[in-house]
Amino acid sequence: MSDTHILLAHGSGGTRMHALIRDLFLPAFDNPYLRQGNDQALFETPSGRIAFTTDSYVVQPVIFPGGTIGELAVHGTINDLAVGGARPLGLSVGMILEEGLEMALLEDIVRRMKAASEEAGVPVVTGDTKVVERGSCDKIFINTSGVGIVPEGVNIDGAAARHGDAVIISGSIGDHGVAVMSERRGVQFSTPVVSDTQPLHKLVRRMLGVTKDIHVMRDPTRGGVATTLNEIAGQSRVGIEIDEEALPVSDEVNGACDLLGLDPLYLANEGKLIAILPDEHAESVLDAMRATPEGAGACRIGRVVEDRPGIVRMNTGIGGTRIVNVLSGEMLPRIC
Numbered sequence: 163m164s165d166t167h168i169l170l171a172h173g174s175g176g177t178r179m180h181a182l183i184r185d186l187f188l189p190a191f192d193n194p195y196l197r198q199g200n201d202q203a204l205f206e207t208p209s210g211r212i213a214f215t216t217d218s219y220v221v222q223p224v225i226f227p228g229g230t231i232g233e234l235a236v237h238g239t240i241n242d243l244a245v246g247g248a249r250p251l252g253l254s255v256g257m258i259l260e261e262g263l264e265m266a267l268l269e270d271i272v273r274r275m276k277a278a279s280e281e282a283g284v285p286v287v288t289g290d291t292k293v294v295e296r297g298s299c300d301k302i303f304i305n306t307s308g309v310g311i312v313p314e315g316v317n318i319d320g321a322a323a324r325h326g327d328a329v330i331i332s333g334s335i336g337d338h339g340v341a342v343m344s345e346r347r348g349v350q351f352s353t354p355v356v357s358d359t360q361p362l363h364k365l366v367r368r369m370l371g372v373t374k375d376i377h378v379m380r381d382p383t384r385g386g387v388a389t390t391l392n393e394i395a396g397q398s399r400v401g402i403e404i405d406e407e408a409l410p411v412s413d414e415v416n417g418a419c420d421l422l423g424l425d426p427l428y429l430a431n432e433g434k435l436i437a438i439l440p441d442e443h444a445e446s447v448l449d450a451m452r453a454t455p456e457g458a459g460a461c462r463i464g465r466v467v468e469d470r471p472g473i474v475r476m477n478t479g480i481g482g483t484r485i486v487n488v489l490s491g492e493m494l495p496r497i498c
Contacts (some may be wrong), residue, residue: 168260169413173292173293174293177353190358191285191289193274193287203254204317205309206269211311212310213246214307215239216223216305216306219231219235219238220300221498224267224301226341226342227344227354227355229356229357230271231276233277233359235255237278237284241362243363244381245366246327246379247317248317249310250284251310252309253279253286254287254288255289256307257291258299258304258305259292260302262295272300276353281361282361283360308352313370316489319378322398323397323402325400325468326441326465327438327465328444329384329402329412329462330462330463331460332457333458333460334410334459335415335434336411337342338357341355341357349421355414355415355418357433360433362435363454366435372446374442376437377439378439379437382431382434382496383402383431383497384425384430388488388489389428391486393488394438401473401475404474405477406476409459410459412431432498455488
């Protein structure tokens with residue numbers, strides 16, 4: 163690219179915009195869908211139900227330990243499809259660029275998006291670019307949408323948790339929240355905490371290979387594990403009990419939370435999932451999860467109970483019980 167910074171002309175529909183698409187975006191995301199050159203991508207789909215999701219990413223800073231806004235956008239949308247049991251087919255990418263954005267930074271983010279898409283095996287099949295005046299956004303905002311196919315026999319629903327189900331999680335919690343916070347506030351730890359951003363669709367496929375009888379799956383992003391479990395308890399009209407000592411929290415995240423007065427239950431995660439399933443399948447699913455890089459730290463954290471529907475309770479390490487409420491307000495805004 164001859165330009166070193168984004169100009170308003172890069173969003174005008176003229177020669178500079180076409181050059182940006184031709185020289186940066188098309189080579190980065192090259193695949194047969196983009197080569198169709200149309201305003202939409204056409205899929206040949208197998209039989210099954212179609213899943214569709216969309217999300218926008220405004221994380222600040224745009225580069226943080228373990229990732230950038232680019233990987234986050236790819237992984238986050240893949241994961242929203244995956245926890246519905248869908249096999250992702252393709253993504254759209256919409257970029258809002260601020261006038262004055264360094265071209266080198268944009269190229270780095272696009273390279274990382276390309277790598278994340280290729281590693282996941284989920285292509286970027288269509289996209290859009292807009293440029294806004296300096297000060298109208300913070301460097302770059304990204305919207306990604308995704309489409310996928312849900313296989314027959316898979317019926318995952320936030321309202322499907324049942325009394326006696328096990329509650330499991332795929333690994334340690336709070337890493338993404340602490341990674342972004344430490345970069346934003348200039349806090350350094352003796353052992354750096356990096357974001358857990360990663361795609362989860364291969365892990366979900368492994369789980370469904372053990373049993374399709376998984377009632378609920380969610381990725382606990384903004385609001386963390388606590389808010390996600392409260393959403394499930396409300397949708398399913400059940401109670402949920404979790405065990406404090408069973409929660410997988412790294413020493414580094416625990417230390418950061420102690421230092422800053424945070425609760426890891428409310429910190430964002432970008433590469434973890436919660437699954438609720440019949441207790442008789444829990445151990446075999448956990449064994450399958452632990453055999454994958456994405457689920458190596460999988461464990462059981464609680465159970466679904468009949469009493470106190472809509473309430474999440476935690477059995478504490480000192481033998482007490484406390485109510486785990488929904489996050490009120492923003493613990494850390496612009497986390498994703």
